[in-house]
Amino acid sequence: MKFRASYGITGNQEIGSYNSLATLSGTRAVLNNVLAQGFRPNRIPNDQLGWESTAQFNFGFDLSLFRGRLQTTFDFYNKRTDDLLYNLEIPRTTGFSSILSNIGSVQNRGVELTVTSFNFQKPNFEWSTSFNYSLNRNEVLDLGGQVTEFLTPFTQVRVGEPIGNFFGYQSTGLFQQGENIADNPQPNAQPGDRRFLDLNEDGTINALDRVVLGNGLPDYLFGINNTFNIKNFDFSFFFQGVIGIDIYNRSNRRIFTMDGRQNQIAAALNRWTPQNTNTNVPRAVQNPSDRSVNLNQPISDFIEDGSFIRLQNVTLGYTLPQSPLNKLGMKKLRVYAGAQNLLTITDYSGFDPEVSSQSANSLQPSIDEFTYPRARTYLFGLNLTF
C-alpha cells in the first residue's frame, strides 16, 4: 500500500497577446455613394488583466491485495481556481458585449477511483476487469465582491451554486379547452399553448419568473472494461456511463417550433389538437405569441436528462499460432475486428448525449445545438510483427 499527497499552484495565461489593450476594428459607412472606412475600438482596455491560478490539494493511495490480483487506486482532490479568466458579458451601454476579465473563484472537489481485478490467470484463460469511477462537485465561491450572480446566454452563474445551471422559463403543461385563460398570467394564450410558471405570482410572465431548470454537469462518471484471453483469442469490451446530467436540447428548441417554417421532428405528430389533448407537445400555430417565440430563451421542455451508458468499444482478436508464421519469417500475426460506439442506452431524444456545442465556453456545458453525433466505427485490422 502506498500513500501520496501533493499540493501545488498552477497558472493559466489563456490571454491572447495585447488583449489588455483596446485595439480597433474597421466599420463601414457610406459617403458619396462609396464605402468610407471607419475605425472604432473592438474591446475595452483592461489593465488589471492577470493570470488565472489554480491551487490544488491531492491525496490518494494505491492498494494491492491478493498478491496483486486486486489493485485499487484512489484519489481525492480539492482545487480552487482564483482570478478565473472569462469573457464576461457586460451591459451594452458600454458599447461592448464582453470583456476578458478575472471574474472570481471556483472550487472543484472530487474523487477518482480505479479498481482492477485479475479474475482468472490461467495459461489458456485470462480475464481481467477494470472499473473506474469519478465524481466532481463544483461551486462558484466568489464573483469579485459586489456581484453575486450573472447570466450567460443560457445559464446562470451564482455564488454558492455550481456552474452550468440552465436558467429560463418553467413550463407547467398546456392550456386546455374550457379553461378560464383570460384571468391567467398569459391572457392571450389559446388552448394547446404552453403554460409557464408565474414564479413570483405577480400575474404576468416576465423575466422575474425564470428559474434554474437543470444542470449541465454530471453527478458522476464511470467506466467498466473487461478483457478476456482464451487460447489464441482475445476479447474486450468497454462500457462508459455518465449519470445525473441535464442537456439543453437547443437543436429542438430551434427547429421544433411547429410554426410551419421548417421540417419538424416526428414528435410533432403528437401535438395538441382538440382531439389529442393528453400530450405535452403544444399546438401548431403559425404565429405563436407567447414566450416560446424567443428561441434564445431556454424553457424547461427542452432540458432533458442526458444520462447515458454507452458500449464504447468491443474488440475480438485472434493471434495465429507461431509455427506456420516462423516459416514465413513473421514473429506475430493478429487479426481483429472491433466496433466503437456500438450501443447507447439513454433517454435523451437528440442524436447523441455526448454533446457540447459551446465547448469553448466552460460556463455553458451540455448544450446541444446541432452537435454532430459521434460516429459508430467498425474496425478490421491486422497486426503483423517481423
Add this chain to the structure above:
Amino acid sequence: MKAKVLSIFLLSFFLGLSSCENFLEEEPKQFITTETFYQTESDATAAINAVYSSLSTFGAYRSNMLIYDEVRSPFGSMGPDPQGEQGREIDEMNVNSEVPQLMATWEALYEGINSANLVLENIPDANLNDEFKNQILSQAHFLRGVIYFDLARLWGNVPIILQSTKGDSNRDVTNSPRQEVLDQAEADLKLAAGEGALDGLPETWSGADNGRAALGAANGLLARLNLYQGRFNEVLNYTEKVMQSGSYSLFDNYADNFATANKYGQELVYIIDFHNDVDPGLGITRLLNPRNVRIGETNRDGQGRYVATQMAWDMFDEPGDIRLEQSFWIEFFDNRSQQQIVMDTTKAPYYVAKWKLDQAIAPWGWTAHAWPVIRYADILLMHAEAVNEVNGPTAQAFAAINQVRQRARIDANDPTHLPDLAGLSQDELRQEIYEERVREFLFEGSSFNDIIRTNRFSEMFPGVDAKFQWLPIPQRELDLNANLNQNTGF
C-alpha cells in the same frame, strides 16, 4: 568559483538597476490601439465614420427603425411573408423585454454613443487644424444628439453616457428621466448647429463628403426635437433657419425623393446612407415589395414583410394625389405565376412602393437608397404646424402646407387636384396637417412618433395599455445591470 558567483551577483544587480519602468512595456506595431490612434486627419475621419456606421446597422435605420416607427403604427403591419416574424410582437403591441430586435437597436445606439464619446474626448487634443477639428467634433455632437433623440423617443428613460468606456465604467449606469435624455440630445444638436462652443456643421458638404450631416440637418432635427416637446416657438425658429438658408427646396417630383440618384439632392436634409453592393445596403426594397416580385437582376424576390394597412390607404382620400401611386403597388408582375397582378384596392395588405429598384444591386437584394430622416417637405409641414399653433391659421401656415400639396398634384393645373387649403380654423388646419403628414411621409418613420407627440395614443390604439408607447428595455441589460430599471408596466 567565488569570483564567478560574485560576478553573476553583480551582473544581476546592475541588470536590476537598469530595468526601469518601461523596460517591459511594448508598443504594438502590427495593429492600431486607442493609445496610438486619433493623431491624423484620416484617423479622425475614420473615427467619426464609425459613428455614422452605427446608424446604418440592422438594429438602427437599416431595418429596425422601420418596425418601431411604421409597422408599430396603425398605418403599417406585418405582411404575408411566412418567413418574416421579425417584429410581430412589436406590431401587435405585445412586445416584451426579450424580443431580439430591441437588443440589436440598443446595442447599435450605445455603440454609436461610445464611438462619439471617443471622438469628443480624443480629437480636441490632437494636433490638427481648428477648422477640421470643429467639423469632426460638430459631427460627433450631431450624431450623439440623433442617438439620444432616438433613445428618448423609443424608450424614454435611458442611461445618459457622456464618457467613453474604460475599465469597468458605464456598466452600472442608471436611467435618466426622458426629459433629461431629450435635453442631452438638444445640447448636442445645438453644439452641432453652432450655438455654443463650436462653429458647428458646414452649410453644405460636397464631393467625397456627400452624405455627412450638414447644418440644415442639425437645425431640422432641433425643429423636430422641439416639435416633439410642443415648443412651437422654437420649431418656428429652427424651420425658418432651414427655409432661409437657401440650401434646400422640394424636388419637382415627389418620386425623386426615393431615387438613388437624388439622395444627396435638394430636398433630403438628413439621410442615413446605404450602398447597393456591399454591407451596409438598405433592404427595404426587398422587405416592402410584394411577394414574388423579382428584385432586379438578382435571384431574390420581394418579401412583402411589412405592409400598409387599410387605415393608411384611406388617408389618400383626395382626388389627384400623385403620392397614392408612389406609395402603393397597384399593379405588378408576379414572377412565380408569370402574371400581371392588379392589387385589390378594397382591402389590406397594401404593398408600399416608395423605394422601387432603380439601379443594379447585389445578389442579396440590398439597395443604395438612402433612408430619408428629414426631408424639406417635413421642414415645411413642421413650419405650418408651428405657425398654426403659435399664430393660428395664418396665410404663412397655409402657404407652407400648400407648397407640399401643390407638388403632390397629378395635374398641377387641375383645380380639383389637392386644392390649396384656406379659411380653416386652427383645429381644422391642425387636423389637416396631421393627415398631410401621413400622406407625405407614409413608411418614412414619422407615423408612430406623430401619434405619440400629439398625445393620440389612446385614440389611435383603443384598448391598448399605455405602456406600449415605449419599448421595454432589453432583458439582457437588466440582467447584467442591477441599477437599470425597466419601463413601467413591463
